[in-house]
Amino acid sequence: xxxxxxxxxxxxxxxxxxxxxxxxxxxxxxxxxxxxxxxxxxxxxxxxxxxxxxxxxxxxxxxxxxxxxxxxxxxxxxxxxxxxxxxxxxxxxxxxxxxxxxxxxxxxxxxxxxxxxxxxxxxxxxxxxxxxxxxxxxxxxxxxxxxxxxxxxxxxxxxxxxxxxxxxxxxxxxxxxxxxxxxxxxxxxxxxxxxxxxxxxxxxxxxxxxxxxxxxxxxx
Numbered sequence: 001x002x003x004x005x006x007x008x009x010x011x012x013x014x015x016x017x018x019x020x021x022x023x024x025x026x027x028x029x030x031x032x033x034x035x036x037x038x039x040x041x042x043x044x045x046x047x048x049x050x051x052x053x054x055x056x057x058x059x060x061x062x063x064x065x066x067x068x069x070x071x072x073x074x075x076x077x078x079x080x081x082x083x084x085x086x087x088x089x090x091x092x093x094x095x096x097x098x099x100x101x102x103x104x105x106x107x108x109x110x111x112x113x114x115x116x117x118x119x120x121x122x123x124x125x126x127x128x129x130x131x132x133x134x135x136x137x138x139x140x141x142x143x144x145x146x147x148x149x150x151x152x153x154x155x156x157x158x159x160x161x162x163x164x165x166x167x168x169x170x171x172x173x174x175x176x177x178x179x180x181x182x183x184x185x186x187x188x189x190x191x192x193x194x195x196x197x198x199x200x201x202x203x204x205x206x207x208x209x210x211x212x213x214x215x216x217x218x219x220x
Contacts, residue, residue, distance in 0.1 A: 003108060003119075003123075004055065004106050004107070004108050005040075005106070005107050005108070005109075005123065005126055005127065005130070006104060006105070006106050006152075006153040006155070007104075007105055007130050007150050007151065007152055007153055008060070008102065008103065008104050008105075008150065008151055008152075008153045008154075008157075009036070009039060009102075009103045009104075009105055009139075009141075009148055009149070009150045010060075010061075010101060010102040010103070010148075010149050010150075011101055011141045011146060011147055011148050011149055012099065012100065012146075012147075013097055013098070013099055013101075013141065013143075013146040014027065014031070014097060014098040014099075014101045014141035014142050014143075014146050014148075015027045015095060015096075015097040015098065015141070015142040015143050015146060016028040016030070016031050016032050016035050016098075016141075016142040017142060017143075019170060019189075023093075024093060024094045024095070024096075025093060025094070025095040025096065025097070026095075026096045027065070027095075027096055027097050027098055027142065028166065028169055029063050029098075029164065029166055029196075030057055030059060030063070030103075030166060030194070030196065030201055031057060031103065031141070031142070032169055032170045032171070032172075033054040033171050033172060033192075033203050034170060034171065034172040034173055035141070035142055036052075036054050036057070036105055036107070037051075037052045037054060037107075037172065037176070038139070038140075039105075039139040039140075039141075039148055039150070040052045040054075040105075040107055042135045042136055042137050042138070042139035043126070043129055043130060043134070043135045043136075043139065043150065044125065044126045044129045044130075045136065046117070046122070047179055048112065048115075048179060048181070049111065049112060049115040049116075049117055049122065050109045050110055050111050050112060050115060050122060051109075051110050051112070051176045051177070051179075052107050052108075052109065052110075052176075053107060053108045053109075053110045053176075053205060053206065054105065054106075054107050054203045055106045055107055055108055055202075055203055056105070056106040056200060056201070056202055056203060057103055057104075057105055057200070057201040057203065058103060058104035058105075058106075058159040058199060058200050058201075059102075059103060059159055059160050059162075059196065059199045059200075059201070060102040060103060060104055060157045060158075060159060060160070060199070061100055061101060061102040061160070062160055062162075063098065063160075063162075063164075064098065064099050064100060065096055065097070065098060065099075066096075066097060066098075066099050067094060067095065067096050067097075068094075068095050068097065069092055069093070069094050069095070070092070070093055070095055071090060071091070071092055072090075072091050072092075072093050073090055073091070097142075097146075098141075101141065102157070104153050104155075104157070104159075109122050109123060109126070110177075112179055127152070130150065130151070130152050131152050133150070133151070135150075158199075159198060159199025159200050160198075160199040161198055161199060162196065162198070162199055163195075163196060163197050163198065164195075164196040165195055165196075166194035166195065166196055166201070167193065167194065168191050168192070168193055168194075168212075169191065169192060169193075169194045170189065170190075170191060171190040171191055171192045171206070171211050171212075172188075172189075172190050172206070173187055173188070173189050174186075174187065174188055175188040175190075175213070176206055177206060177207070188213065188214055189214070190206070190211050190212060190213045190214075191211070191212045192204060192210055192211045192212065193210070
């Protein structure tokens with residue numbers, strides 16, 4: 001329908017890291033709105049004209065966790081390469097992730113003030129890119145190496161018949177209503193209390209009182 005985009009997103013592995021447990025990565029049970037917004041931005045983005053508002057997540061496959069250990073580095077690679085013997089740089093970290101995930105996601109375009117393109121044209125372009133499998137860069141499911149695949153929703157699959165209180169989850173790490181031409185927006189972490197009812201997580205609008213945001217003028 002006009003005013004909302006529906007697409008299906010799936011992959012073999014996913015990890016939507018809980019920030020309070022980042023020393024050892026532990027995933028949320030479902031994607032955060034921020035992670036899904038990142039996937040949609042990879043498909044179609046005009047930051048000066050609009051931002052994506054995630055409305056709904058439908059979980060189409062059972063939530064299954066598994067654990068793995070990965071070799072990571074504690075610093076960014078620079079001009080000097082890391083050696084296998086560099087102590088304190090190469091680390092083994094445990095990850096609790098999700099396997100075989102499949103979601104149906106509903107999202108809307110929120111036009112920014114001064115946008116000169118019609119909403120109809122933006123929705124049409126977004127749908128053409130989804131139908132054609134086009135993206136600016138490969139979207140991922142929480143970690144860059146966990147590839148996300150997407151397609152237009154066929155609406156045949158039903159959400160899992162499960163209710164779950166998911167607790168407080170990260171909503172986003174920026175104030176998505178604000179646009180910075182330089183891409184250097186200050187962090188502004190927001191939270192919301194997520195509930196899954198019969199496999200469906202309803203996402204409140206960012207401006208809603210249900211979304212816990214920092215007071216105006218504070219920086220997270």
